[in-house]
Amino acid sequence: MEPIRILLVEDNEGDVVLTLEAFESIRLANSVKVVNDGEEAIQYLNKEGSFADVEEPDMILLDINLPKIDGKQVLHYIKTHERFKVIPVVILTSSSAERDINETYSKHANCYITKPVDFSKFITVIKSIETFWINIVQLPVKPI
Numbered sequence: 001m002e003p004i005r006i007l008l009v010e011d012n013e014g015d016v017v018l019t020l021e022a023f024e025s026i027r028l029a030n031s032v033k034v035v036n037d038g039e040e041a042i043q044y045l046n047k048e049g050s051f052a053d054v055e056e057p058d059m060i061l062l063d064i065n066l067p068k069i070d071g072k073q074v075l076h077y078i079k080t081h082e083r084f085k086v087i088p089v090v091i092l093t094s095s096s097a098e099r100d101i102n103e104t105y106s107k108h109a110n111c112y113i114t115k116p117v118d119f120s121k122f123i124t125v126i127k128s129i130e131t132f133w134i135n136i137v138q139l140p141v142k143p144i
Contacts, residue, residue, distance in 0.1 A: 003030045004134060007057035009041040009074065010034065010092075011066050018119065019061070019092075022126035030134065033057070038069025042077055045084055058139055061092045061129075062109075064100055072103060079108040086140040090129060 010016050016034055023032055033054065035041050041062070044051045060078065064071030071093070078084045088110040093100070096114040104112055113129070116122050133139075 004058035004139065005055055006030055006032045007041070007044060007060045008032055008034045009036075009038070009060060009062045009066065009071065011036050011063065015063070015094075015115065018122060019126065022119075022123045023130075025123055026127050026130060036067075038066040038071060038074040040068075041066075041074045042069065045078070057087060059133060060087055060089045062089055064091060064093045064095060064104065072100075072107060075104060075107045075109055088133060088137070088139065090133065092125075092129075 008016065008019055010019065016036075020032060020034075023030075033044070035044050040051075041060075043049055044054060045056070047054060062071050062074060064075075066074070069077075071091070075089055075091070078087060078089055085108075089108075091104050091109045091112040092115060093113075094115050101112050111133075113125055116125060
């Protein structure tokens with residue numbers, strides 16, 4: 001199985017560190033790139049500016065509470081652009097608000113996960129993401 005490229009869109013540095021440590025603790029061999037706000041996420045996808053040489057992600061972990069452009073707007077952007085709409089988007093956020101859950105699913109999020117505060121539970125969540133989205137799911141093949 002080839003490693004996949006994951007784009008983590010997260011503005012909270014503590015959550016970035018926690019997520020990367022969780023991936024490292026389960027020895028995930030995939031590439032994880034990080035951007036810190038919605039504007040950077042869109043620039044990354046469009047390979048603009050400092051992101052000109054990046055590879056398109058195979059999967060996106062997206063927080064919804066982001067500066068500049070919020071995660072719901074980023075999700076809408078991804079799912080309404082032909083080039084990006086097949087990329088699975090996993091909402092990984094601290095919000096458990098029913099409104100946020102419903103709104104992101106209506107914008108075609110592939111999955112909604114509320115981040116647990118406890119590190120051991122967070123590792124379990126990351127492990128479940130790996131198990132399902134990386135080891136079980138057949139991701140779309142991108143045209144060359």
